[in-house]
Amino acid sequence: MSLPFRTFVRNFSTSGLKKNAIKNVTIIGGGLMGAGIAQVAASTGHSVVMVDQNTDILNKSKANIEKSLQRVVKKKYAEDPKAGEAFLSQVLGNLALETDAATSVKKADLVIEAIVENLKIKQELFKNLDMAAPASTIFASNTSSIPIKEIAVATERADRFGGLHYFNPVPMMKLLEVIRIPQTSDETFDKLLAFGKAMGKVTVNCKDTPGFIVNRLLVPYMMEAVRMVERGEATPKDVDTAMKLGAGYPMGPFELTDYVGLDTCKFIIDGWHEKYPDHPLFAPSPLLNKYVAEGKLGNKVGEGFYKSKK
Numbered sequence: 008m009s010l011p012f013r014t015f016v017r018n019f020s021t022s023g024l025k026k027n028a029i030k031n032v033t034i035i036g037g038g039l040m041g042a043g044i045a046q047v048a049a050s051t052g053h054s055v056v057m058v059d060q061n062t063d064i065l066n067k068s069k070a071n072i073e074k075s076l077q078r079v080v081k082k083k084y085a086e087d088p089k090a091g092e093a094f095l096s097q098v099l100g101n102l103a104l105e106t107d108a109a110t111s112v113k114k115a116d117l118v119i120e121a122i123v124e125n126l127k128i129k130q131e132l133f134k135n136l137d138m139a140a141p142a143s144t145i146f147a148s149n150t151s152s153i154p155i156k157e158i159a160v161a162t163e164r165a166d167r168f169g170g171l172h173y174f175n176p177v178p179m180m181k182l183l184e185v186i187r188i189p190q191t192s193d194e195t196f197d198k199l200l201a202f203g204k205a206m207g208k209v210t211v212n213c214k215d216t217p218g219f220i221v222n223r224l225l226v227p228y229m230m231e232a233v234r235m236v237e238r239g240e241a242t243p244k245d246v247d248t249a250m251k252l253g254a255g256y257p258m259g260p261f262e263l264t265d266y267v268g269l270d271t272c273k274f275i276i277d278g279w280h281e282k283y284p285d286h287p288l289f290a291p292s293p294l295l296n297k298y299v300a301e302g303k304l305g306n307k308v309g310e311g312f313y314k315s316k317k
């Protein structure tokens with residue numbers, strides 16, 4: 008059922024946010040995750056600037072956001088298409104695009120980084136943002152596997168630094184891991200938790216431990232799946248069918264790898280292998296490496312372990 012217009016305005020206009028709450032959010036990276044975070048932040052009344060390397064990428068990201076919003080609107084406003092249209096234009100009105108990261112943070116209460124999973128590149132970005140952003144701006148990374156403290160050292164604001172780890176697809180996945188490092192102030196952490204809740208997410212508090220909570224458990228499971236196939240014990244299709252029908256997972260590990268992106272999965276495993284070279288779990292996977300070398304990066308390019316629609 009659609010919402011009465013007054014409730015809709017309260018939920019989705021920036022004036023509906025609590026005093027002192029985070030309102031202006033800059034999201035760096037408009038890929039799979041950045042676009043999803045931008046969509047949900049804008050849908051919950053935040054004023055959002057989404058940044059990427061060029062306007063072509065940004066326009067594709069915006070088109071993906073619109074496609075996803077159409078799915079949400081079709082469902083939520085099935086009985087009131089006019090309210091659906093108003094919601095759509097309000098959300099898109101909350102979203103600005105920018106290619107210059109330094110300009111994008113001038114008014115930001117919060118910056119969420121969702122760029123490639125590479126420590127040096129993330130550090131370089133935050134070092135520059137630290138000089139450009141107001142002192143009061145809170146920084147957060149959406150990294151899947153890099154310790155937050157290793158990214159935060161690039162800045163002079165470790166007390167205003169934390170992790171916000173979202174799950175893919177962001178509009179559908181309810182969980183948000185909120186990570187603090189020892190230097191994160193209580194005020195910063197409370198603001199990050201409140202922001203997560205304002206986005207409609209269920210938050211869990213995490214320490215800055217490898218993989219936080221979900222990936223600490225998910226990565227070993229997925230690596231065991233790929234080793235099983237490498238040993239010739241099962242096909243990807245059979246593993247996926249088994250885990251969906253036998254363990255109740257919405258996607259099997261190979262479908263999920265295609266969904267996450269094989270390049271991102273490889274960045275995660277390579278990073279942990281470099282850090283823990285003797286740990287057999289993180290030894291390179293020849294099968295994953297082969298697919299990545301062939302450019303089969305998953306759903307985003309139309310092919311990974313499976314062929315898919317782009």
Ligand SMILES: CCCCCCCCCCCCCC(=O)CC(=O)SCCNC(=O)CCNC(=O)[C@H](O)C(C)(C)COP(=O)(O)OP(=O)(O)OC[C@H]1O[C@@H](n2cnc3c(N)ncnc32)[C@H](O)[C@@H]1OP(=O)(O)O
Pocket residue numbers: 075076078079082150151173174175176177178179180222225226229230232233257258260261263264267272273275276295
């Ligand atoms: C094996 C190789 C090993 C390689 C090494 C591995 C290394 C480690 C990798 C670790 C990766 C870590 C990544 C990370 O940091 C954390 C993550 O994000 S992990 C991923 C978490 N996500 C999941 O587990 C997703 C599981 N899947 C699902 O929950 C569902 O399949 C999904 C909701 C995605 C889709 O549902 P499904 O029923 O399958 O399909 P439908 O298309 O019918 O959709 C249902 C419903 O949902 C709506 N919808 C779906 N997507 C969107 C969207 N993007 N925007 C808006 N709406 C969406 C759709 O409209 C449907 O609505 P209805 O009302 O039901 O029609």
Ligand SMILES: NC(=O)C1=CN([C@@H]2O[C@H](COP(=O)(O)OP(=O)(O)OC[C@H]3O[C@@H](n4cnc5c(N)ncnc54)[C@H](O)[C@@H]3O)[C@@H](O)[C@H]2O)C=CC1
Pocket residue numbers: 035036037038039040041058059060064108120121122123124125132149150151152172173174175266267268271
């Ligand atoms: N793919 C997934 O399922 C999940 C990924 N993550 C994490 O989120 C981050 C992003 O992952 P994805 O969105 O999947 O990657 P992606 O490859 O889809 O998107 C990354 C985007 O960042 C842009 N970018 C790269 N360097 C940039 C820079 N210096 N300035 C501005 N933009 C830049 C790229 O052009 C690209 O559009 C990674 O840290 C990843 O580990 C976290 C949860 C789930």
